Amino acid sequence: MTHRVLVLPGDGIGPEVMAETVAVIELVNQKLGIEMSLEHALLGGAAIDAEGVPYPESTAQKAHQADAIILGAVGGPKWDGLDRAIRPEKGLLGIRSDLQLFGNLRPAILYPQLAGASSLKPDLVAGLDLLIVRELTGGIYFGQPRGFDTTDDGQRRGYNTYVYTESEIRRVTVLAFDLARKRGSRVCSVDKANVLEATMLWREVVNEVAKDYPDVELSHMYVDNAAMQLIRAPKQFDVMVTGNMFGDILSDAAAMLTGSIGMLPSASLDQAGRGMYEPCHGSAPDIAGQGIANPLATILSAAMMYRYSLNEPQAADAIERAVGVVLDQGYRTGDIAAAGEASVSTSTMGAAVRAAL
């Protein structure tokens, strides 16, 4: 069976890190005898430039046909002046929603070789391995009604709707519990159930789902406390599950705990396990085109793709092992180099990973 993979290089450093990643994918396929067709399409600013919209119909068609999608990053100041409706972020939100990629997996793993990069004291983060499961196609990001109006006394007003149905909550919670079973068997659900009705329902449904997982330990935490606990003692967590908005905030905080966001991949899955894979970092327009970006987060996103959507775990293992090897060998791009340490280019890092394969 031939896997159909869609490549979306995106904007900024996206095309640079994607070139290295595609080369890694091709080598892995060749070594392991994996059949794959790779198609390319545009998303975000690149799509706006070429076709006037951030998520063109041609990209949507290819996306629906693919078994998995690998994405670089979208956005940049170049498109800041545009009307909101056609900005690069809309392309990202559009494809997530169109493909119903409701389950966003954001691991925060501390690589022992990079332990010094964390802003936290070493003993608090040594061995950190937590997984945030963020609901990605609902909540306040997509809730209706939303927009602007005018109050009776003539003031401008802006509004959004934070809304969850039980099925939206259930499917992402089931995903989190299933993943926890393969890890530390602990789930912490994050809400603000002491204030927000939408998250009271969240807590209720999570408790219902938990009944089917007596072997998994469930706890609940308010979002303000969760933000504190991530800073105080991040290793207390195994899997955290939360809504779209809280997940956006907490997963970035968790990523930063490692100090090396240039290393962190992510997956966004639909009900059938098809998914989109992308680095946690953004398009970094300030360093785009210089050939110095870290390709490892995107390369590790490809590993997640093999594992979660293509059912080729040996390819995932091979890539992750190779990344470990290059870190051991001392290869560092600028973002993960310690003060005074020499740094290598994007293409050198990519070549090192391929050599380690």
Next chain:
Amino acid sequence: MTHRVLVLPGDGIGPEVMAETVAVIELVNQKLGIEMSLEHALLGGAAIDAEGVPYPESTAQKAHQADAIILGAVGGPKWDGLDRAIRPEKGLLGIRSDLQLFGNLRPAILYPQLAGASSLKPDLVAGLDLLIVRELTGGIYFGQPRGFDTTDDGQRRGYNTYVYTESEIRRVTVLAFDLARKRGSRVCSVDKANVLEATMLWREVVNEVAKDYPDVELSHMYVDNAAMQLIRAPKQFDVMVTGNMFGDILSDAAAMLTGSIGMLPSASLDQAGRGMYEPCHGSAPDIAGQGIANPLATILSAAMMYRYSLNEPQAADAIERAVGVVLDQGYRTGDIAAAGEASVSTSTMGAAVRAAL
């Protein structure tokens, strides 16, 4: 002129830390010849127990007559089983809204004597002094409509409304800029204007207000990035201003950066500068009644009260100086004692502050 101050001991450790604080207030008044009438009332769980509601009419009346309110903390597992409408948190939200205490000041200050308590590396937090100004009476906490309903296909659904008008945004932004002028003259406004309409208006209005403050430097940051930056390099911030929900999360994160949340006071101000003052920490039911809670955050809240609502800056200075002295002298309650260090009781700490006055 006699200042009218209302004391709300609240629940859990609230009454214990408040007893020490009232004793400090009385001593300061006596030493500096400040005239003050102190009234007491119930809020939260204590009010539920006595009168069946978390914010009784009698408390509201006294609150409206007061120049300032000092609060311990509310809530505890004892009231968890109650109907949402009469839980302790409702008392807190009720009094904030009733008195229109829209401007919540949450300083995160690292005391040099307690530098070791932070989970961040020392050089990242040494000298940390940031102020979060959180909008406290609007946004998703109070937006209508809110509640539960059923979808067409029979599913439960929970929803809230995130809404801001321009006047709500303007008054808290003006407060933040005014405060920034007395500090480092920098304001960072936090929003999610790449996704949420309510926060697009937020950014627009902040930009309008900024025109009146050419001497204050303004920046904007998305909330996910702000959570990262607080962990990566918290000293980059002077004043941060944000909405109710983001402020809840970020101010707790910022407080935790110091490692000593038992030290941090807060103020909640109305348009006329009347305010409610309370520690950042909660009611800590696990240690309530043991006489070991740290009273310093509440004592420092009294200092903020003298400064912001009573216009008695010399009293505020005296209290803050006294707290510095007891820390220098080595007094530590359990929460701020280093491993192996001896710790003192709530009353010993209170007495030490009074002795230092």
